[in-house]
Amino acid sequence: ETWTLAKVLRRMACHAIDHLWELDRRLARVDGTASRVRVVLDRLPEIEAVVPLLRSAGWDLDVEPPEPMAAAIAATTEVATAWDGDRLVGIARSLTDGARNAFVSTVVVHPRWQSLGVGERLMGALMDGRPGVRFALSAASGMDAWYAKLGFVPDPHAMVRRRTR
Numbered sequence: 001e002t003w004t005l006a007k008v009l010r011r012m013a014c015h016a017i018d019h020l021w022e023l024d025r026r027l028a029r030v031d032g033t034a035s036r037v038r039v040v041l042d043r044l045p046e047i048e049a050v051v052p053l054l055r056s057a058g059w060d061l062d063v064e065p066p067e068p069m070a071a072a073i074a075a076t077t078e079v080a081t082a083w084d085g086d087r088l089v090g091i092a093r094s095l096t097d098g099a100r101n102a103f104v105s106t107v108v109v110h111p112r113w114q115s116l117g118v119g120e121r122l123m124g125a126l127m128d129g130r131p132g133v134r135f136a137l138s139a140a141s142g143m144d145a146w147y148a149k150l151g152f153v154p155d156p157h158a159m160v161r162r163r164t165r
Contacts, residue, residue: 025115034116037089039082041125047073049088056110078102080125082109082118089113092122096133102126104137123150 028034047070054069073079073093082090090109096102104126109119127135127150136158139147144154 024112028112028116033084033113034118037082037084037113037116037118037121039080039090039118039121039125041080042078043081044073044076044079045081045088045091050091053088053091053108053110056112057108059108072105076105078126080122082113082122084113090118090122092119092126094126094135098133100133102130102133102135104135107137119146120150 047066050069050073051066075095076093077096077098079091079093081088090113092104092107094102094104104123107119107122109122127133135152136155137147137152138160139152
């Protein structure tokens with residue numbers, strides 16, 4: 001492998017950013033950030049608040065152009081949002097009939113507020129008090145264990161028709 005100054009600097013910058021994110025998360029645990037976050041059900045956020053949140057979590061391809069995401073948010077039957085003051089820091093949304101079935105279509109927490117229980121609180125807002133509702137979702141790679149903590153199990157009978165575009 002050939003090392004150039006540019007390559008070394010890029011690696012140093014990426015490594016430093018990783019350490020800054022981890023330090024920021026540790027400080028958030030200590031300074032009470034999690035206790036400031038309030039989770040509310042059915043407060044539909046403006047798309048201008050959702051797009052930066054999705055981008056912060058690496059969902060860039062899902063928000064360009066923003067119109068399809070705005071339509072998806074508007075058509076959501078239930079949405080739980082997490083707010084630190086006026087800043088949207090998390091969202092979980094589902095499509096549901098309210099009695100038997102629900103599909104959780106989006107769960108996103110800004111990296112600054114991850115590992116603070118915000119995601120669990122968002123999912124709890126959607127699921128608590130609904131023992132007769134079957135919740136289904138498609139988990140992102142690596143998230144199986146997290147969803148298992150919330151009571152989700154793999155379903156061998158699920159079928160998916162992927163997007164064609």
